[in-house]
Structure formats: structure tokens, C-alpha cells
Amino acid sequence: SQQGEEDPQALSIQEGENATMNCSYKTSINNLQWYRQNSGRGLVHLILIRSNEREKHSGRLRVTLDTSKKSSSLLITASRAADTASYFCASLDSNYQLIWGAGTKLIIKP
Amino acid sequence: DTAVSQTPKYLVTQMGNDKSIKCEQNLGHDTMYWYKQDSKKFLKIMFSYNNKELIINETVPNRFSPKSPDKAHLNLHINSLELGDSAVYFCASSQDATEAYGYTFGSGTRLTVV
Numbered sequence: 001s002q003q004g005e006e007d008p009q010a011l012s013i014q015e016g017e018n019a020t021m022n023c024s025y026k027t028s029i030n031n032l033q034w035y036r037q038n039s040g041r042g043l044v045h046l047i048l049i050r051s052n053e054r055e056k057h058s059g060r061l062r063v064t065l066d067t068s069k070k071s072s073s074l075l076i077t078a079s080r081a082a083d084t085a086s087y088f089c090a091s092l093d094s095n096y097q098l099i100w101g102a103g104t105k106l107i108i109k110p
Numbered sequence: 111d112t113a114v115s116q117t118p119k120y121l122v123t124q125m126g127n128d129k130s131i132k133c134e135q136n137l138g139h140d141t142m143y144w145y146k147q148d149s150k151k152f153l154k155i156m157f158s159y160n161n162k163e164l165i166i167n168e169t170v171p172n173r174f175s176p177k178s179p180d181k182a183h184l185n186l187h188i189n190s191l192e193l194g195d196s197a198v199y200f201c202a203s204s205q206d207a208t209e210a211y212g213y214t215f216g217s218g219t220r221l222t223v224v
Contacts, residue, residue, distance in 0.1 A: 033212050037151075042114075042200055042215035086151060096208045097166075100153045 004091055006101035014109050019076045021104040023089030024069075030092045032065055032072045037086045037103070046074075046087075076106075084108045113137050116201045116216035123191055124224055131186045131219045133201030139214070141165075141207045142184035144176060145200040147218070153200075159184050160207040191223045 004025045013019055023032070031050045035043040049056045049065045049072065056063045062075040072091075076083055089101040116133040123129055135142060143166075144156040158166035159178040173189045188195060201216040 030208075031210060035213075035215075040218075040220075042217040043153075043202075043213070045212040045214065048212050088153065092208075092210065096210075098155070098213075103151050 004099050004101040006089055006104050010105040012107040015081055017079055019079050019106055021074045021087050023072045023101050025091040027093045033090045034074050035088045079108045081108050081110055113214050114201055114203055114216040116219055120220050122222045125191055127191050128189045131199055133184050135182055135203040137203055139203035139205050141204045143202045144186050147198045165207055193223050196221055196223045
């Protein structure tokens with residue numbers, strides 16, 4: 001299945017700083033989802049934003065969606081060491097197929 | 111209670127062997143999936159079952175055979191294992207086949223073929 005794109009591939013920041021990850025996709029979508037994967041673990045669903053939404057919040061997470069640019073961003077505010085993980089976006093296309101990004105590896109330095 | 115559980119967590123086996131990975135979900139979801147994650151972390155869907163019926167069958171060697179005895183279980187059997195099969199295999203489930211509500215993933219099975 002085709003792969004979406006995420007950038008950066010890796011991001012290293014100090015604890016307390018904000019982290020922003022970007023995701024781009026190629027086709028029209030029904031929704032876009034963000035997942036977190038801690039090292040050696042399964043993926044955990046974080047947040048879902050529908051195609052008619054532009055911004056969504058969940059705790060320290062803020063997701064934006066720009067359908068004209070076919071892109072989304074995930075912002076984690078006031079980062080903590082426990083946020084260290086890989087973050088994946090997945091776009092649900094019009095055929096209800098989930099297209100995954102390659103992931104961003106986030107490292108939070110104490 | 112574990113929502114999606116897969117066993118075993120680790121599997122080390124020799125080339126040519128046949129092995130199975132089991133998956134069970136207690137969420138009442140209709141749809142289950144098998145994904146393969148390679149060493150570069152790329153996630154690739156292998157199979158999807160909706161209410162015990164196969165709905166997605168990506169280009170996967172026919173040595174891989176999924177079996178869904180009921181909608182809460184989706185097992186993966188692999189024949190004649192090869193070195194290239196080494197990866198982490200994830201089972202997942204979603205409320206329905208539209209995947210509109212997000213997936214719940216198992217914790218993965220790390221398969222190493224030697």
C-alpha cells in the first residue's frame with residue numbers, strides 16, 4: 001500500500017519545549033489519525049480529525065488539518081520524557097483504506 | 111483487561127519451519143487486521159477480516175494464511191519461514207470496516223527467523 005509522508009524523520013528537543021510533526025498525504029480523505037508507538041510496543045491511537053474539521057485538541061495535543069495542502073500537523077505542548085516515542089499519521093482515503101506515514105521519531109531530552 | 115492481545119510476544123525459529131501467531135480482541139469490533147512492521151518502521155497491511163470474511167488481501171506470499179474462526183479472533187499461520195519474514199507483526203481491530211474510528215493495536219509479535 002502506498003506510504004504517506006511525515007517530517008521530520010527524527011526530532012530531538014528539550015523537556016518542556018513544544019514538538020511539531022507534519023504529515024502529508026496524496027488523495028482526498030475521510031479523516032486523518034495520529035498514533036504513538038513507544039519502543040517495542042504496539043501503536044496507540046491518539047486523535048482523529050475528520051476532513052471537515054480544521055483543528056482538534058486533546059490534552060497537550062493539538063492537531064490541525066489543511067485539506068487544500070493535503071497536510072496535517074501534530075503539536076505536543078510542554079513535552080515530557082514520557083512523550084519519547086515514534087508518531088505515525090494515517091489518512092483514511094475515500095475507499096476507506098488507511099494510508100500510513102513513515103513515522104517521526106521524537107526524543108525528549110531531560 | 112487487554113483489548114487486543116496477541117501471542118507469542120517473541121518468536122525465534124529456524125528457516126523452513128511453520129509457525130502461528132494468535133490474536134484476540136474483546137472490544138466487540140467487527141474488523142481485524144494483520145500488519146507487518148519492518149526494521150525501518152514501515153507499517154504494511156497484510157490482511158483484513160470483517161465479521162470473519164476476508165476483505166483485504168494485499169500482495170503477500172501465499173505462505174501466509176490468515177484464519178478467523180470468529181470475529182473476535184484472527185490468527186496468522188506462516189509456512190516455510192524465510193529470513194525475510196523477520197519483522198514485528200501487529201494485530202489490530204476497528205469498530206467496522208470503514209476504519210472511521212481508529213484502530214486498537216496489539217503489542218506486537220517480534221518474529222526472528224534464523
